[in-house]
Amino acid sequence: MDDTSVSHAEPAVPRADMRVDIVCTGFGPATAGFLTTLGRAVLNDDGTTRIESTAMPGLPLQVLCFERADDLAAGVSGVVSRARGIRTSFPEFASAGVPLSSPVTDEQIVYLLDPVGASRRSRPLRAIDAMLRAGGRLLGVDRHGVRLPYIPPFLRKHDGVVLSLGQFQQWVAGQVMASGAAQIWPASPVAGPLFADDGARVTGVRMVDQGTDLRGAPTDAYAPGMDVFADLTVVGDGPIGAVGQALDAKFGLPDGHVRDEWALGMKMVVDLRDDVDLAPGTVIHTIGYPEPEIFGFLYVLAPRTVSLGIFVPSWFDSPLRTAYRYLQHWMLHPWLWRWLEGGTLRSWGAKSVQESGRRGEPVLVGDGYARIGEGSGSTNPLSGSGVDEAWTTGAQLADGVIELLSRGEPFTRDALERAYVQRRRASWVERELRVAEGARDGFTRGVVWGLAGMALAGLTGGALRIPRRHGQAHPRLATTVSADAWMDAQGWPAVPFDGRLLVTHQDALLMGGKVQAAPGYADHVRFDDLSQCRECTTHLCVSMCSGQAITDADEGGVAFDREKCVHCGACLWNCPDDNVRFTAGAGGLHAVEN
Amino acid sequence: MEFHIVVCAGLVPDPLQTLEPVMGPAGPGLKNEALLPSVIDPWAAHALFEAAHLARARPGSKVWLVSLAPKAKLQQVLMVVAQKVPFDLVAVDGPANGFTDASACAAALADAIAAIPGLDRQKLLVFGGWESASRAAGTTLQMVGERLGITEQFQGVDAVTVGADGAFEVLERIEGGRHQVATCSGAPAVCGWATGSLHEPPNSPQVGMMNMRTLMPALQKARAASVPLAGAFGAAAVPSARRDTRVVKDMSPDAIAQEIVEWIRQ
Structure with missing residues (x-):
């Protein structure tokens, strides 16, 4: 009946299959928003069925979510978010008791000078540094850093929350699962989408084969990945997810769209020493060090517990791009080390962030599938916000799906375009993404140009931008140099x-x-x-x-x-x-x- | 001959994490305990896989998983375990941090088993871990059996081979790396499993879907058990580790070994 795009010759061991109504790939904030919103519509308050399954008649809508990681939300990050979408879903979020979360209590942007003399700084930055050093305390310089007196409105998170995304996601998963409206399966990597014979309609997903060697050859414990067919495949597997990649490869990006702006976020959770009294909810963003292009963050999640890290962007034009060593030098900066000295590493991780924003938006819907979250281009590179946007796109899709299910409409491209994409286009997510489009192109000319470009775009509602420069100034180092x-x-x-x-x-x-x-x-x-x-x-x-x-x-x-x-x-x-x-x-x- | 196999499987804090004992107002516990991920006790997991294997080979058999753990953690962990093999869940809501009193745990588990509807004691096999990743007392399962009045008990089990008449041969680990072979005329019996010999089953969404039909209702019905934390401790310290990592590609094994010896001697 259905054909597959994901592999290979059919295995000698029969490949099992099953049918559900909706299958989701990846349990990030977008899928969490989708399942939370959809889940509330599947069952009545007394537990009886409101939306019946077509895959399993007599049962409620059958919704599955497959997550690659061994545990839900393993290895995500601390975030600061205005949480507009999240609080729409959870109006009582502040008192919900999510572990490691706090309202924002103080927000700072700090410019870090280079205390060791190794940072690769342009002439304009050297001039700024010299002026600041000369002004010293008169200009607010302390411990080789200066807190900026003004935070542009588009960057402010003063009404938001800091949270551990890992703990938040687990909290959401608990609620979704307890409702009985959806099942979320960790340790379940998805190999790719399944396509109908005509190649145009997505019919579900194929799970990754198990019981293979490192090259994928079957061993005696071989179990071919199951085919899971569904009327709707919700693709929320992030910017590097297998399903999203396969859809991009098959359908391409819309005209003029390109995914060429990335960053690697490397982060830690740290227990601070007992005498550190940073207030929970404190948000510190840094610019200027260890390299001018590398941004840093420190969020106080709970008393003496902070989430911190750096972002190394793809436009970091240097002979060599790396992250871990830079993270250590960033922590050692005197502005931060006064709090971090004597601290203990509690957890560590890293993640790629797709920062092309709307310019990297893929084809959002097609027959049988819809894309949400970071992989759908929802991350806002101007405000530096992605979790809430992802959540909101998931919730928007769920609202659209509920609408289509209630009318008995199939999940065609046209129907999803009307029910989901139009909702998204009319929302604050889209409005702000349009302002952000190309706002950071100036960074290809240097950090000062980049910051000026962000300010221009942010303060003029996207009317003015600094265009990007193509090509790189610095040849990369040869592989012989570590x-x-x-x-x-x-x-x-x-x-x-x-x-x-x-x-x-x-x-x-x-x-x-x-x-x-x-x-x-x-x-x-x-x-x-x-x-x-x-x-x-x-x-x-x-x-x-x-x-x-x-x-x-x-x-x-x-x-x-x-x-x-x-x-x-x-x-x-x-x-x-x-x-x-x-x-x-x-x-x-x-x-x-x- | 079919069996009613009840697997007692607790949760343990994920041994990958830093597990630092602390004394709290309610007794001993772990630092940041609520945030620490859990896993199914690896010893009990082997027992579960063996139970499913045996049930598959004996048509008409059935497997229950009885677990005493905080409900929220249980839900989280079972989303992985439930993809492995089919079972019915009996959930008991209580602590599972490695400091619980073994006797009280055994009482809660035995009560939960005794209350399983339709359980036939003449077909009953109680499986579990011989030991536990959170303690090595190895006593809980034995006490569960005693409370249920089961006198045939085997510990350190590596294999159970069932004959046509329902009698079975048990391979038990004994001192000196050897096995003791015992013969049991049939259920009821208790088997505390060592590691068995089965692969960990692959994850199957189909198995998961099947289990989910009973899993969530069972979690919602989980009865709270009063299980006291055992005693107190004067002091505990996480073992200190000295790390000195580097990558080398051009050293001989002998040179590496020599360097390690010198490093240890320092």
Whole structure:
């Protein structure tokens, strides 16, 4: 009956299949918003069925959600969010008792000067630094940093909340599951979408094969991934998800759309020493250091518990791009180290963020499928906000789905366009994404240009922007130079490991990430053409790999060790030759406190 | 001969996490306990897989999973476990942090088993972990059996082979790395499993869907059990670890071994 796009020859062991009404891929904030909203409509208050299943007549609507990670929300991040969409869904959110969350109580943007003299600063920035140093305390400079006196409205989160996304997602999952309206299955990677014979309609998803060796060859425990057919496939598997990637490959992006702006977020949760009295809800964003292009954040989630990290953007034009060492130097900055010294690493992780915003929006709907969340281009690169936008797109889709189900309409492209896309277009999410479109293009010309471009776009409602410059100014370093060696040569001092917070990269994986790789699955990172890797002179995939899972191979090229992979996906967008295949796999981070 | 197999399986804090004992107002516990993820006790998980395997081989058999743990954690963990093998859940809401009193746990579990509708004691096999990842007392399962009046008890079980008449042969681990072979005329019996010999079953959405029909109602009906925390401790410290990680590619195994020896001697 149905054909599949996802593989291969049919296996000798029969492939099982099942049918449900709606299948979701990925349990991020978008899917959480979708399931929360939809779940409230499936059952009546007394538990009886309001929307009946067509896949299993007599039962309520059958909704499944598959999440790749071994635990729900393992390895996500601390966030600050205005939570407009979340609070629409949960009006009593402030008193709901979500662990590790707090209303925003203080918001700061801090410009960090370079206390070690190794940062790669442009002439304009050097001039600003010199002026600030000369002005000293008169200009508010303290501990090599200065708190900016003004936060533009488009960046403010003063009415929002800080929260651990991991704890929040688990809290939401508990509510959704307890309602009985949907099932959320962790440790369930999805290989890709299934297509109908005509190739135009998505009919469900295929799960990843189990009981294979690292190359995907069956072992004696082989179980081919099940086909799960559904009337609607909700794609919320993020910017590097297998289903989203397959849909992009098949349908392409709309004209003029491009996904070329990314960032790697690397983060920690840290227990501070007992005498630190940062108030819960304190939000600190930093610019200027360790490199001017690298932004930092520190959110106080609870007394003496902070979530912190940096973002290394794809437009960071440097001979070498890396993250972990920079994160350590950022923590050691005197402005932050006064609080962090003596702290203990509690968890660690990393994630790719799709920052193209609306310009990276894919085809949002088609026959049998709809896309929500970050993978649908909902992250706002101007306000630096993505969780609430993702949640809201999920809730919007759910409202549309409820409308279609109540009218008995099938999930065609036209119907989903009317019921979901038009809702989204008319909402604050779309309005703000349009203002943000291209707002950060100025960063391709330098940090000062970039900040000026953001201000222009933000303060003029998107009317004015600074256009991007194409090409890169700095040739990449050859593969023979490691990130550490290059940073040493640039004058970055050695990191004074303390075994608690300042630890080696591999110890961060062990102590903070608790990284695991389940046996019985094929490697989820492959290199299409190894000869291309051997010819590659930069190996950005190695220097940007969050877990040092990709390394230079002795025989040339690169090698992948999934025991260290945190599934951040940085290899995918850092390969200049598009030679990395990043598919869904189990395992990765086990750090749900993030 | 079919069996009614009841698997006692608790949750334990995920051993990957930093588990730091602390004394709280309610007794001993773990630092940040509410935030720590849990997993099904690995020893009991083997018992569950063995139970499902046995039930599949003996048509008419049925498997119940009886678990004493905080309801919210149980729901979370079972979303993984329920994809593995079919079972009916009997949930008991109570603490599962490794500091609970074994006797009180056994009483709560035995009461929950005794209350299972339709359970035939003449077909009853009580399975569980010989030991636990949160303690190594190995006593809870034995006390469950005693409270249920089951005298045939086997601990450290690696295999159960059932004959046509329902009698079975049990392979038990004993000292010296050897096995003891025992023969039991039939149910009821208690088996505290060591590791068995089965692969961990693959995740199956179909199995998950089947289990979900009883899982969520069982969680909603979970009875709260009063299980006291056991005693107190004077002091506890997380083992200190000294780490010195680096990547080398050009050293011989002998040189690496020599370096490790010198490192340990420091």
